[in-house]
Amino acid sequence: MQNRITTLFGVEYPIVQAGMIWASGWRLTSAVSNAGGLGLIGAGSMYPEVLRDHIRKCQQATDRPFGVNVPMLYPDINEIMNVIVEMGVKIVFTSAGNPKTWTSFLQENGITVVHVVSSVKFALKAQEAGVDAIVAEGFEAGGHNGRDETTTMVLIPAVKEKIEIPLIAAGGIGTGRAMLAAMVLGADGVQVGSRFVASHEASSHELFKQKVIEASEGDTQLTLKELAPVRLIKNKFYHDVQNAYANGASIQQLKELLGRARAKKGMFEGDLEEGELEIGQVSALIHDIKPAAQIVEDLIHEFTLAKEGIPKF
Structure with missing residues (x-):
């Protein structure tokens, strides 16, 4: 399954595990990457030295690409970014801040930058800032969200209409059917959060x-x-x-x-x-706790079945 997202990240499937605070430590991140997706360490709940330790352990657990998600509103953001560069991380997802602040710095250090937005307005600002791809996250998503309450089904085609760079859909995506729907709407890949919270490797309680x-x-x-x-x-x-x-x-x-x-x-x-x-x-569609690799496999299997089952009109 090759497209702009798999090529950009060097992964097998256009599936990104969201960088969720308190859920996405090195175990989940490496498990998703080993399964062919892109795992993300959630730096939002980590002090710089804790992040360094998670990156080190993730590097030992996988030889496949992984990244770090960084909410830019945290006070020790400078130290966090320096740790990421020092540890040789190659992919960073930024959120909760102005993408212009860090995009150039990261790219100058050989890092692919993706920014998370909740509206067309901020998607355009992120593209203008030079990011390599965008995550457009709908109102259905867990955790911190956009104020406009735009649903994923409306947000994805609206953003797709305005940007040229690769687009990742997020919010309400926990099945292969939803993954297919998002890609039909214009996404090049999907970011999945809640489904991975209910995994054995998630660091949440x-x-x-x-x-x-x-x-x-x-x-x-x-x-x-x-x-x-x-x-x-x-x-x-x-x-x-x-x-x-x-x-x-x-x-x-x-x-x-x-x-x-x-x-x-x-x-x-x-x-x-x-x-x-x-x-x-x-979460209303999540009924069991599974290994992360099984979740990735299920997503691809469901995606394939749903694609094959689309009626011919």
């Missing part, structure tokens, strides 16, 4: 993984748009946020309620009541 596979339609909601929009499983913390809204909470009060390390508490430590449980709407 087993209680969180179990909560994901128990989720049903309507169990997630985008909230906290005044701070940074985030899609969560509805739990005690989520309902505390809704009660705060109902009582007219200010932005400062919402910040105080959020506090620190909510995501770590929920997804990494397994506190299902007080933690942030970030996952996408597609």
